Every structure is written in C-alpha cells, then in structure tokens.
Amino acid sequence: MQLTVWTYEGPPHIGAMRIATAMEGLHYVLHAPQGDTYADLLFTMIERRAKRPPVTYTTFQARDLGGDTAAIFKDAVAAAYARFQPQAMIVGASCTAELIQDDPGGLAKALNLPIPVIPLELPAYQKKENWGASETFYRLVRTLAGAPVTRAPRDGRRPVCNVLGPTALGFRHRDDLIEVTKLLETLGVAVNVVAPLGASPADLGRLGEADFNIVLYPEIARAAAQYLEKAHGQPFIDIVPIGVGATTRFVEAVAALAGLDPAPILAGAPSRLPWYSRSVDSTYLTDKRVFVFGDATHALGIARVAARELGFKLVGLGTYSREFAREVRAEAALHGIEATISDDYLDVEAAIQAAQPELVLGTQMERHVAKRLGIPCAVISAPVHVQDFPARHSPQMGFEGANVLFDTLVHPLMMGLEEHLLGMFREDSEFHNGAAPSHLGHGPARSAEASAPAQATAPLPEPLTEPAPPATAPAPIRVEAEAIHAMPQPAAHPAPWAPDAEKELRKIPFFVRGKARANTERFARERQLPLITLETLYDAKAHFGR
Numbered sequence: 359m360q361l362t363v364w365t366y367e368g369p370p371h372i373g374a375m376r377i378a379t380a381m382e383g384l385h386y387v388l389h390a391p392q393g394d395t396y397a398d399l400l401f402t403m404i405e406r407r408a409k410r411p412p413v414t415y416t417t418f419q420a421r422d423l424g425g426d427t428a429a430i431f432k433d434a435v436a437a438a439y440a441r442f443q444p445q446a447m448i449v450g451a452s453c454t455a456e457l458i459q460d461d462p463g464g465l466a467k468a469l470n471l472p473i474p475v476i477p478l479e480l481p482a483y484q485k486k487e488n489w490g491a492s493e494t495f496y497r498l499v500r501t502l503a504g505a506p507v508t509r510a511p512r513d514g515r516r517p518v519c520n521v522l523g524p525t526a527l528g529f530r531h532r533d534d535l536i537e538v539t540k541l542l543e544t545l546g547v548a549v550n551v552v553a554p555l556g557a558s559p560a561d562l563g564r565l566g567e568a569d570f571n572i573v574l575y576p577e578i579a580r581a582a583a584q585y586l587e588k589a590h591g592q593p594f595i596d597i598v599p600i601g602v603g604a605t606t607r608f609v610e611a612v613a614a615l616a617g618l619d620p621a622p623i624l625a626g627a628p629s630r631l632p633w634y635s636r637s638v639d640s641t642y643l644t645d646k647r648v649f650v651f652g653d654a655t656h657a658l659g660i661a662r663v664a665a666r667e668l669g670f671k672l673v674g675l676g677t678y679s680r681e682f683a684r685e686v687r688a689e690a691a692l693h694g695i696e697a698t699i700s701d702d703y704l705d706v707e708a709a710i711q712a713a714q715p716e717l718v719l720g721t722q723m724e725r726h727v728a729k730r731l732g733i734p735c736a737v738i739s740a741p742v743h744v745q746d747f748p749a750r751h752s753p754q755m756g757f758e759g760a761n762v763l764f765d766t767l768v769h770p771l772m773m774g775l776e777e778h779l780l781g782m783f784r785e786d787s788e789f790h791n792g793a794a795p796s797h798l799g800h801g802p803a804r805s806a807e808a809s810a811p812a813q814a815t816a817p818l819p820e821p822l823t824e825p826a827p828p829a830t831a832p833a834p835i836r837v838e839a840e841a842i843h844a845m846p847q848p849a850a851h852p853a854p855w856a857p858d859a860e861k862e863l864r865k866i867p868f869f870v871r872g873k874a875r876a877n878t879e880r881f882a883r884e885r886q887l888p889l890i891t892l893e894t895l896y897d898a899k900a901h902f903g904r
C-alpha cells in the first residue's frame with residue numbers, strides 16, 4: 359500500500375474512457391461501483407466537452423454484492439446496445455469490479471450482439487491511465503483493422519498516412535493535430551484516418567489503406583503502430599514534433615517515407631522561436647537552470663527545446679511514465695544528470711529542491727510544488743487543470759507550437775532588465791528582492807530565501823533548506839517508497855550561518871541564491887565546519903567556480 363495525496367495518472371479504465379470518448383460510434387460498458395461516474399466530469403468540465411462520454415456504468419451498490427452482479431452487467435450491456443446502437447463496444451471492469459471477478463468479456467460474449475465487443479483486461483492495481491489508453495487502442499486496432507490490403511503502387515498518387523495518438527483529455531491534442539495535419543497537407547501527404555480522436559470503428563477498419571503511420575503520442579499509440587507495422591506492413595514515424603529541431607526532423611522523416619521534398623516547408627523561417635531565442639533580449643536566458651517533469655512525450659520534447667533551442671541548462675529531467683524510463687534516462691545522461699523516474703510527487707519535489715532550478719516545467723503537481731518553493735513554473739504536460747484546455751489555439755507541436763513554447767517557457771521568468779535592476783538595487787520599495795516579476799502583476803512573493811529583507815539588523819531567518827509543508831496539504835506518510843531513483847537528501851542540520859555571511863548571501867540575485875546557499879552548505883558539511891562564515895561563502899564560491 360502507498361498512501362498518496364496526488365496521483366499523476368488515473369486508473370487504467372480512465373485511459374479506456376479517453377479512447378472511447380475520443381471516438382464516434384463506440385460505446386464502453388464499465389463494470390464499476392456507484393460513484394465512478396465522477397470520471398464523466400473530466401470530460402464535461404475539464405475538457406468542456408458538450409456531451410457525456412459514451413460510457414455506461416453498472417454502478418452496483420453494496421447491497422448488490424450479495425446478489426447477481428454478473429446479471430447487472432449483462433443487463434447494462436444489453437440496454438446500452440439497445441439505446442446507443444454503437445458500431446462496436448468495449449467492456450471492462452474498474453478497480454473495484456476487478457475484485458469481484460465477473461468476467462465482463464465472457465458475459466458480453468454470451469449476449470451474442472451483432473457488433474464487435476472487445477473485452478479489456480486492464481489490471482488496475484499494476485497499471486495506470488496512459489497504459490490503459492494504449493492497451494485499449496491497441497485492442498481496438500487489432501480487432502477492427504481487418505485483413506491486410508494490397509495498396510496501390512505509389513506512382514502517380516499522393517502518399518497516404520494515418521495519424522495515431524490524439525485522445526480525449528489529451529494535453530493540447532486538439533491543437534497539435536491541427537498543426538501536424540497542416541504540415542502533412544503542405545508536404546503533399548494525404549491523411550487517411552486520424553485515430554482515436556474523431557474516428558469510428560469503421561474508420562479503424564480502413565487503417566490498413568495508408569502507406570505509413572504517424573505516432574504523435576508514443577504513450578498512447580506506439581503499441582498500435584507496432585501492431586500495424588507487423589500485421590499490415592506499415593512503417594511508422596514516432597518522432598514527436600515538439601520544438602523546431604524535432605519538427606524539422608519529423609518533416610524530413612515523413613518526406614523521406616513519402617518520397618517527397620521537405621524543402622518547401624523548411625525554407626525560410628517557419629517558426630519565430632529560433633530568432634526570438636537568438637535575439638539579444640534572450641541573452642539572459644542562457645544557462646537558466648531548468649527542471650522538466652511530465653509524461654515521457656512532453657518531458658523529452660520540452661527538455662530538448664529548453665536545452666537546445668533556448669539555451670537553458672537542464673538540471674533535472676524526469677517522468678512518471680515508467681514504460682519510457684529508458685528513453686528519459688538516456689536523454690538525462692546527455693546532460694550529465696540522473697533522471698527522476700517516479701510517480702510519487704514527493705520524490706519529484708525532493709528532486710526539485712536538490713536541483714535548485716530557476717524554472718520548473720512540469721505538470722499541475724509541479725506547479726503546486728514550485729509555487730510553494732517560490733520558483734517560476736509553466737505547465738507542459740498532463741495532468742492539467744481546466745485552464746490548460748484553453749479556448750485559444752495553443753499547440754505544442756509543429757512550428758506554431760514552437761512559437762507557443764517560446765512564450766510559455768519564457769513568460770514565468772523575470773524579464774531581463776528587471777532581473778538586472780534587482781541585482782543592483784535590492785532595497786528598492788517596489789523592485790526589491792522579494793517581489794514577483796512585475797509583468798505578472800502582484801503575484802505571490804518569492805520563497806523565504808528570495809524574499810528575506812536585506813536588513814543587516816533584522817533578525818535572521820532559519821536557513822531554508824527544508825520548506826515547511828503547506829497547511830492545507832499535509833505530506834502523506836509513506837508506507838512504501840517505490841521510487842526507482844533515490845534522490846539526494848538535504849542535510850538534516852546544515853551548519854548555521856554567521857550574520858555577515860547571511861547578509862552577503864542576500865546580495866546574490868535571488869534566482870541563483872538558493873543554489874549558492876545549497877553549495878555553501880554542502881561545502882561546509884563536507885569539511886565539517888561548525889559555522890558558515892564570510893570566508894566559507896567565498897571559499898565555496900571559488901571551489902564550485904573552478
């Protein structure tokens with residue numbers, strides 16, 4: 359058992375719901391206790407869909423457990439078929455129903471419905487939402503894609519592809535799809551089927567007609583694409599076009615597979631990001647320490663943009679997508695850091711504290727953590743709240759997505775001039791050390807580290823190495839820590855700071871002060887110094903600056 363307050367992913371049946379809700383003409387019968395209909399709200403409120411997900415819940419109650427829950431399930435399947443007349447159905451169990459072992463697949467088969475009914479085996483106690491989505495999509499494709507077809511020779515016709523991966527409740531999937539489709543059209547590649555988003559079971563029956571597949575979100579669609587490659591001889595591309603570099607490689611790979619010339623798309627300046635990040639106002643962004651965490655697709659894509667296209671220094675990278683740990687570890691190794699592979703937000707929080715970044719790019723959870731630590735943050739991956747399903751066009755992918763990313767990643771940071779002025783005039787009543795970036799209005803003050811007033815005579819606060827837990831969200835007691843990567847722990851009792859050393863520390867601009875404090879305390883700890891003096895501070899600076 360693991361007590362937890364926040365979870366990055368829902369149970370796997372939520373993944374199955376994301377596939378069913380994305381599609382048309384598919385219905386999902388979910389054996390689930392009363393109350394599981396909460397999941398509808400993810401789609402109707404967070405994603406603001408205008409209709410209920412195509413899901414029928416059996417909603418059994420405690421008193422039903424003494425009776426025939428299997429009959430309840432069969433009745434629900436029969437009623438859902440009669441009412442919705444879908445082209446195909448998926449059936450499965452939620453976590454609680456898994457325990458009562460009613461065998462939804464066998465029960466639905468016994469009804470002999472005249473449509474394909476696909477049973478889902480989603481182990482709710484081992485797997486999570488994205489795995490559930492991937493498995494559901496894979497099962498649907500396997501069942502419905504039909505027999506391999508002989509495709510017409512390429513000569514004299516447009517190359518044709520399928521676009522796989524966009525789902526309901528996907529972070530920016532709606533707008534990514536628009537951008538990728540635009541790229542394909544400009545290249546001269548026709549889109550056969552987009553799935554699961556907007557596809558019907560009949561559309562999945564046409565998947566084999568395409569020449570190749572494009573996987574936009576490997577967590578969701580790589581398994582299905584691998585099946586199509588094997589069964590239908592369709593190669594696939596799973597370069598995620600996040601950032602200018604990746605989009606360029608994506609375009610080149612598609613063009614190579616389609617036998618087309620990528621030059622017309624790549625000529626000129628298809629994105630503003632390269633110039634914006636080269637322009638002189640971006641100089642101060644160089645080597646900003648950034649921590650990136652999210653699902654594997656976004657963590658990898660955004661880390662590459664941050665490090666290679668904006669000049670940030672990657673000081674942390676991680677994912678909760680354990681299936682993609684190897685790829686994330688490999689990317690982290692390129693930056694000389696160890697990846698954080700964990701679905702425990704406390705591990706992630708510890709990793710953020712240890713890395714002392716100036717910017718956190720993560721999920722909704724990291725937004726909360728960063729807010730508590732007083733670090734600027736932007737959301738780049740699910741799980742997300744309602745504000746990250748915006749009304750405006752906001753892709754992450756393609757050249758327009760790169761424009762959006764430039765703005766997203768730079769916006770939370772203090773602007774260059776202000777940062778410079780803060781370094782010079784720390785005691786200004788408006789632009790003092792503890793002020794939030796003025797372009798963000800009167801936001802929350804920075805952490806105690808940043809906001810300590812620069813008064814030599816003021817009583818000194820305790821060094822901030824272990825921020826207090828928030829009053830509203832007590833840290834859970836961890837019964838079983840399952841983190842793959844054991845994070846470095848801050849010292850229990852760092853050496854105290856002499857007043858003049860503390861005063862000198864405050865002269866360091868706030869965005870690197872945390873790092874300076876941590877380095878100095880480490881320096882003192884390694885030498886077992888009882889007190890951090892002015893001399894210790896300078897010695898540590900010289901030591902780490904070598």
Ligand code: SF4
Pocket residue numbers: 369390391393394452453454455
């Ligand atoms: S069955 Fe699963 S999703 Fe539903 S309430 Fe129980 S734990 Fe939550």
